Amino acid sequence: MSTAVPFTMKGLDHVVIRCIDLAVMKHFYCDVLGGTMQEEDTEIGLYQVRIGAHIVDLMPVDEPSGRKGGPAPGKDGYNMDHFAIQVEPYDDDAIREYLTGHGVVLGSTIIRGGAEGEGPGIHIKDPEGNTVELKGPPDPAYN
């Protein structure tokens, strides 16, 4: 009989995205979404963008770490469908206007189940086609 899990999970810590054009991706995650470039490790090829409590790492596919994963992700066969970032406040009109101004591809806003409950979330595309959900706080009307 197996022993119990010897640890407890606190939550997610970071996600590491394989990318092609680092400058464009940095612009999107930092200048558009408001992340902060925390550390740039050019030796291994890992660029850490702080997004609140957690980190989104950018890993160019033509730098040492990224090369290990082979070719760049394409239009299908990718392993992550999307990831979601909690944002506050969530004003759908203002978010749409702002992102449209930056030329971001916007999807629909629907009530989606997140880690803290049901609330509004908009799906957007980063410059390399990854789907990022901007997830608002849970809406009492749906919980």
Added chain:
Amino acid sequence: MTDSTPPFEMEGLDHLVIRCVDLDAMTHFYCDVLGCTVDRHNKEFDLLQLRAGNQLIDLVTVDGVLGRKGGAAPGPEGRNLDHFAIRIDRFDDAALHTYIAEHNIEIVEEGPRYGADGTGPSVYLRDPEGNVVELKGPPNPG
């Protein structure tokens, strides 16, 4: 001229969604081995939401409603997610190694790594479909 300040602040990650082939094998790994619990199963979208502490790890099968949109199943290359990290408490290196060996899981690499709250011990595992999951311990003191 567009407004240069976002009308929101990012608080952190909420969830990530992994495309998979064998939902049973993946659920076994994330729940029975790593200790996630099923938060909800959205059958309309073939989306299984697993709780990992304060956030969620969602699984969609590539032949399901959502999964089909991403085309073929992920292969060994061309992935968009290199790896993701779960922050764990009670990082007991010896107990962790024993436990991982018991489940016949390969450790891809290990050592001190930088995470969202500082540098601390990490082990990297491969889930049944080749996704690399980092288990990240608390930051080292000092």
